[in-house]
Amino acid sequence: MDNATKTTVTLIELDQETRSNQLDRAKAWFDNVLLTQASCRKLLLDTVEKIEEPHIKQYLTQMYEQEERHEEKARELFSLIDREPSDIRQFLGEIMGKARQGLGDMIAMTGSVTGPWQDLHQLYISNHHSMGAFAVAEQLGLALGIPRIAEIAFGVVAEKSTSQLLIQECVLEMCSKSILYHESF
Amino acid sequence: MDSNETQRKKNTGFKISKAKLKTASTSQQDLHNLPTQARPSVDPNDVVVPEGYVVEPVMVGLSFPTDVSFADDGTIFVSEGGSSWPTRPYMPARIVVRHPSGETEAITMNVHAGPRSVTWRDGELYMFFKGGYHAQIAKYNLQTGDLKILIDQIPSGGWHEPGGPIFGPDGLMYFGHGSVTQQGVSLPAGFTVDLAKHPLALDVPGQDVTLTGNNVRSRDPRLPFPFMIETGAFKPFGTPAKKGEVIKGELFCNSAVWRSRPDGTNVELLAWGIRNPFGMAMNEEGELFVTDNDFEEKGERAIANDPDRIWHIKKAREPFGSVTTPDWYGFPDICGDGLPVTHESHLPLRGKAPELLLENPPEWAGPAAFLEQPHSCMCKMDFSTSDAFGYKGELFVAEWGTLAPLNSPRPEDLDHGFRVIRVDVKNGTAEPFMHNKKFGPASTVGSGGIERPVSCKFSPDGKSLYVLDWGVAKVTPGNMMGFAHTGVLWKVTRKEENNG
Numbered sequence A: 001m002d003n004a005t006k007t008t009v010t011l012i013e014l015d016q017e018t019r020s021n022q023l024d025r026a027k028a029w030f031d032n033v034l035l036t037q038a039s040c041r042k043l044l045l046d047t048v049e050k051i052e053e054p055h056i057k058q059y060l061t062q063m064y065e066q067e068e069r070h071e072e073k074a075r076e077l078f079s080l081i082d083r084e085p086s087d088i089r090q091f092l093g094e095i096m097g098k099a100r101q102g103l104g105d106m107i108a109m110t111g112s113v114t115g116p117w118q119d120l121h122q123l124y125i126s127n128h129h130s131m132g133a134f135a136v137a138e139q140l141g142l143a144l145g146i147p148r149i150a151e152i153a154f155g156v157v158a159e160k161s162t163s164q165l166l167i168q169e170c171v172l173e174m175c176s177k178s179i180l181y182h183e184s185f
Numbered sequence B: 001m002d003s004n005e006t007q008r009k010k011n012t013g014f015k016i017s018k019a020k021l022k023t024a025s026t027s028q029q030d031l032h033n034l035p036t037q038a039r040p041s042v043d044p045n046d047v048v049v050p051e052g053y054v055v056e057p058v059m060v061g062l063s064f065p066t067d068v069s070f071a072d073d074g075t076i077f078v079s080e081g082g083s084s085w086p087t088r089p090y091m092p093a094r095i096v097v098r099h100p101s102g103e104t105e106a107i108t109m110n111v112h113a114g115p116r117s118v119t120w121r122d123g124e125l126y127m128f129f130k131g132g133y134h135a136q137i138a139k140y141n142l143q144t145g146d147l148k149i150l151i152d153q154i155p156s157g158g159w160h161e162p163g164g165p166i167f168g169p170d171g172l173m174y175f176g177h178g179s180v181t182q183q184g185v186s187l188p189a190g191f192t193v194d195l196a197k198h199p200l201a202l203d204v205p206g207q208d209v210t211l212t213g214n215n216v217r218s219r220d221p222r223l224p225f226p227f228m229i230e231t232g233a234f235k236p237f238g239t240p241a242k243k244g245e246v247i248k249g250e251l252f253c254n255s256a257v258w259r260s261r262p263d264g265t266n267v268e269l270l271a272w273g274i275r276n277p278f279g280m281a282m283n284e285e286g287e288l289f290v291t292d293n294d295f296e297e298k299g300e301r302a303i304a305n306d307p308d309r310i311w312h313i314k315k316a317r318e319p320f321g322s323v324t325t326p327d328w329y330g331f332p333d334i335c336g337d338g339l340p341v342t343h344e345s346h347l348p349l350r351g352k353a354p355e356l357l358l359e360n361p362p363e364w365a366g367p368a369a370f371l372e373q374p375h376s377c378m379c380k381m382d383f384s385t386s387d388a389f390g391y392k393g394e395l396f397v398a399e400w401g402t403l404a405p406l407n408s409p410r411p412e413d414l415d416h417g418f419r420v421i422r423v424d425v426k427n428g429t430a431e432p433f434m435h436n437k438k439f440g441p442a443s444t445v446g447s448g449g450i451e452r453p454v455s456c457k458f459s460p461d462g463k464s465l466y467v468l469d470w471g472v473a474k475v476t477p478g479n480m481m482g483f484a485h486t487g488v489l490w491k492v493t494r495k496e497e498n499n500g
Helices: A016-050 A054-079 A087-110 A117-144 A147-179 B003-009 B188-195
Strands: A009-012 B016-020 B023-026 B053-062 B067-070 B076-082 B091-098 B104-109 B114-121 B124-130 B134-141 B147-155 B162-167 B173-177 B209-211 B216-219 B228-231 B256-260 B268-272 B280-282 B288-292 B308-313 B370-372 B378-383 B395-399 B419-424 B429-436 B453-458 B464-469 B473-475 B480-482 B487-494
Touching: A016 A054, A016 A087, A016 A117, A054 A117, A054 A147, A087 A117, A117 A147, A147 B480, B053 B076, B053 B091, B067 B453, B067 B464, B076 B114, B076 B124, B076 B487, B091 B114, B114 B162, B124 B162, B134 B162, B134 B173, B147 B173, B162 B280, B173 B280, B268 B308, B280 B378, B288 B378, B308 B378, B370 B429, B395 B464, B419 B453
Parallel strands: A009 B053, B067 B114, B378 B453
Antiparallel strands: A009 B023, B016 B104, B053 B487, B067 B076, B076 B091, B091 B104, B114 B124, B124 B134, B134 B147, B162 B173, B173 B256, B216 B228, B256 B268, B280 B288, B288 B308, B308 B370, B378 B395, B395 B419, B395 B453, B419 B429, B453 B464, B464 B487, B473 B480
């Protein structure tokens, strides 16, 4: 069947200039994804080292391997839009991870908390932050019509959501020992 | 009514204005390397229509479009964006306006869920919006920019869609709205799409109904832990019903079809019990027909093999203002074929089998004017009124297509829909009119053809059929992803017309 005609077709927001501008804006968000992910991964690494309880230590050690993969996924997002990640943002993320650890120490000092519980609590917030950044990246993939972005981000969000439940359980289970008994774990 | 409910029903209003739109012109030959990897190619040669007709794309790159309408001078209006199917990603809620010169602009609005329909009439655009706990019909004057809310009390905020408004030969405005719930009870599947924003949304009947008290048990995704919870019919999620409980019918119910004067006054309820009357059309004799989509075969109230259907709204024939009791078309207990949801032919392969929700239900107003394959998802439609186009008097229906394997485990449901059919409403028969060479969406069959037709409307002279293609949705057994900038407006004409 020959349906070809000479009618002019109107492209909606698919011209090169509009598209390039939107990809630049997506790139700026992906830098945030990398920053929050680096922060989460760094905080997790430092938290694992402090925990003595063997099962929680094992859970978090396995989670760390996953977080390293998530950071690779964050970097892959850039290649899908032909842009380069900002290494400075990743470095800033690691600094933020340390800063969040410091925030946890301050909360511990003022909140009658003992042991690494406060680091776990900060990790709970940091993982949620990073998960939200990936979830936004998923929306950008859908809005740009690029399935691979959405697939990568959805997969990471799914794993982080599972991790979030685990971290939440550890935080809630160990809070009484840390706060009421002033004991480490 | 308590203060919370009063607040929910209050019209909070929104702004609307014209804006520039970034567009470019191209030829059909340049549509094979689009930047949207979800739909890299648009090619009319992959689309099949009857011999003697020709297909061409008019607009490419639309984002979740829902409806198309025309001014008398040929200006095209396409409603798109908002928070739609699924609710993410949100894209700007707007009407894309393409003038006969080719110049294109947008009518933008700060309303969340966005316009689900657009109808031009005498220099004004009538639009039906979702968003919040109640749906709104608004009228926008293209010359003055004046915006008026005509209807603002329809309980919404759930799964299904507004229908219309359309205008009959009698000058009256006809409109509808689907149920809040997917399966007759608010359940987690609906929660994840719409009820996260509207946890108090509920179905409202059009007549007083007595409940069986058959509640549905499900997990409660609102809570920190997914506890079990019970929900009853015509209740918000998590609220059980009691056996013998009477729910009062209301004029502004849902799963319903109404008519009113064009200014939204003297609203009259014609019918209810219609799960999703998204498509509405009236023929030259003034007979009103609405599309309706079938139950899904999944979850805690799963129903199998429910046919998609077109209902004939017989009450529309009665004089305006004379309808005292609306007709009931079966939702939430009767399938499109007239059998109860508990009939053995509707028992699910997957999910929990349903129980009846209504005691002593009203008399069923069926049978349907036309039954279609389950999950075809018939959407907006229009009657051919032109001998020049052909098939005069037949109803052209856009079929958005199945969400299987998400909403059905049956392999035979995987390619239902994804086409335009023409229906003989007098005999209840239909023929395919527009589809891909291999049935299914282009992204699945690997072509540049059509994806998901959501609306089809004839041009003012009746000589061209415009088919609005929603774009790409990727479906798995567990979820669905919709991709923006993959929508297309197609135009179908007879070759004789095209060649002048």
